[in-house]
Amino acid sequence: MHPPTQLDGLLHGATPFLALAPMQDVTDGAFCTLIHQYGGADVYWTEYFRVQEDSVPEKRIIEHLRQNTTGRPVIAQMIGNDIPALVRTAKVLQRLPVAAIDLNLGCPAPVVYRKRAGGGLLREVEQVDAILGALRDAIDIRFTVKTRLGFASVEEFDRLLPIFATHALDALTVHARTVKQMYTLPVHYERIRQASAALRCPVIANGHVCSAAQAQDVLTRTNARGLMIGRAAIRSPWIFNQIRQQLRGAPVTLPTGRDLWRYIRALWDSQAGANRPEKVQCARMKKFMNYLGEGLPAPFLYRIRRAETAAEFNRICEDFLDHDQPMALEPLEEGAWTGRPAGDVMSQGRAVRDSSSAISDW
Numbered sequence: 001m002h003p004p005t006q007l008d009g010l011l012h013g014a015t016p017f018l019a020l021a022p023m024q025d026v027t028d029g030a031f032c033t034l035i036h037q038y039g040g041a042d043v044y045w046t047e048y049f050r051v052q053e054d055s056v057p058e059k060r061i062i063e064h065l066r067q068n069t070t071g072r073p074v075i076a077q078m079i080g081n082d083i084p085a086l087v088r089t090a091k092v093l094q095r096l097p098v099a100a101i102d103l104n105l106g107c108p109a110p111v112v113y114r115k116r117a118g119g120g121l122l123r124e125v126e127q128v129d130a131i132l133g134a135l136r137d138a139i140d141i142r143f144t145v146k147t148r149l150g151f152a153s154v155e156e157f158d159r160l161l162p163i164f165a166t167h168a169l170d171a172l173t174v175h176a177r178t179v180k181q182m183y184t185l186p187v188h189y190e191r192i193r194q195a196s197a198a199l200r201c202p203v204i205a206n207g208h209v210c211s212a213a214q215a216q217d218v219l220t221r222t223n224a225r226g227l228m229i230g231r232a233a234i235r236s237p238w239i240f241n242q243i244r245q246q247l248r249g250a251p252v253t254l255p256t257g258r259d260l261w262r263y264i265r266a267l268w269d270s271q272a273g274a275n276r277p278e279k280v281q282c283a284r285m286k287k288f289m290n291y292l293g294e295g296l297p298a299p300f301l302y303r304i305r306r307a308e309t310a311a312e313f314n315r316i317c318e319d320f321l322d323h324d325q326p327m328a329l330e331p332l333e334e335g336a337w338t339g340r341p342a343g344d345v346m347s348q349g350r351a352v353r354d355s356s357s358a359i360s361d362w
């Protein structure tokens with residue numbers, strides 16, 4: 001028996017906890033530090049460590065773990081399918097300041113799933129079973145899994161759940177889409193409820209939570225112990241505190257245009273590498289602005305995507321954000337969350353933007 005950890009307190013505490021989703025090339029140490037300054041999540045995930053036969057854990061992500069400035073637990077995520085390599089890497093990672101080791105069973109990028117990793121593993125339930133068994137035996141600290149519902153069909157989840165139940169996981173995050181769905185709607189929240197009912201471990205709900213009201217609704221509909229937020233946290237670092245306000249019945253505070261402008265400047269500073277040319281820094285910022293711009297009226301995104309200097313970037317922000325009006329910062333496009341329960345799925349609207357292009361390689 002291990003003594004209870006800070007993470008255990010969250011997983012088994014009285015109130016739902018909030019996690020920042022792992023996002024490759026986004027949720028590095030600098031981004032987590034910044035998010036934390038706005039209230040932040042209760043628990044953070046690293047981007048995934050790529051695990052292959054001869055891989056060594058990426059130094060950059062190890063630095064994130066060593067320099068965790070948030071004071072909150074950080075979970076190290078791995079992606080791969082080679083059992084000896086996964087075991088070897090887990091043993092290295094668990095000696096670092098990590099709260100748990102997590103296995104990625106959801107990455108939908110074809111370059112990943114064609115190599116039978118991430119979401120690709122969901123087509124091979126026996127291999128999932130073998131990997132989870134080997135990792136559970138090898139990992140002395142907490143062991144968690146982040147999964148999608150299946151590869152091509154949500155019905156596959158019925159076969160996956162008994163496997164998750166067998167391996168004494170410490171938590172399961174369910175991104176309630178299939179791999180083939182990528183980032184399109186609907187999100188099948190009723191399947192998260194199914195997991196909450198079937199598993200002894202805490203279940204964390206994930207997928208397209210864009211506002212505090214929606215967060216509360218998803219928690220109710222899924223009976224999940226916690227909520228994981230990804231893209232909405234890039235768009236609005238205020239979302240974690242807003243959800244806390246919503247859950248305790250307090251009025252939800254909205255940021256103003258100028259608050260958002262200040263956040264964009266802070267993001268710029270946090271991502272500014274030493275001697276990075278301005279054009280390269282603008283390109284780096286666009287990675288974040290692609291998500292942020294979804295919550296802003298056109299032609300903000302159109303213009304920002306074409307900006308190549310800090311001055312241009314700032315001028316566009318000034319044109320749109322130099323005001324004190326409150327801003328919801330939810331995706332404006334059709335098909336986004338409406339606040340109306342539509343059966344147990346979220347919305348039947350058209351596809352949202354496909355985020356897979358952000359995931360480059362494995």
Ligand SMILES: Cc1cc2nc3c(=O)[nH]c(=O)nc-3n(C[C@H](O)[C@H](O)[C@H](O)COP(=O)(O)O)c2cc1C
Nearest residue numbers: 021022023024047048175207208229230231355358
């Ligand atoms: C840019 C980007 C990178 C991602 N990288 C990872 C990753 O490294 N590991 C992982 O498990 N999921 C990754 N995801 C998926 C998210 O963790 C999350 O499951 C997904 O975005 C749905 O949550 P959301 O609707 O709150 O964004 C990534 C998503 C995005 C948009």
